[in-house]
Amino acid sequence: MSTNNFLKKYENFSKQIGLAIVIINYRTPNLVIDCLRLLQKQIDINEHCVILVDSTSKCDSVLMLKQRILDNQYNSWVTLIESPVNEGFLAGNNVSIKAVTANEC
DSSP, rough: HHHHHHHHHHHHHHHSSOOOEEEEEEEOOHHHHHHHHHHHHHSSTTTTEEEEOOOOOOOSHHHHHHHHHHHOOOOOTTEEOOOOSSSOOOOOOOOHHHHHHOOOO
């Protein structure tokens, strides 16, 4: 696919979302919550979104993240995706890209 075709295909996504921030989590829920707290102060939560992918942490990460996202009212601008498998950092980013292009952000 040429660069022009690629840009045309995805240009409407950039009009709908000003910025999509991707966070990949693997057993670091406290670090992620700290990151979200800092991001909230830095971004326009009405125009930007965060895609948070948990890479099958197999601990209480997802439960902890869900609860803290709700407690802090981040659920309007943070989308948590539980990846069924951990295939590494790149695969986690691919999961987030699919979410953004599917307009789940």
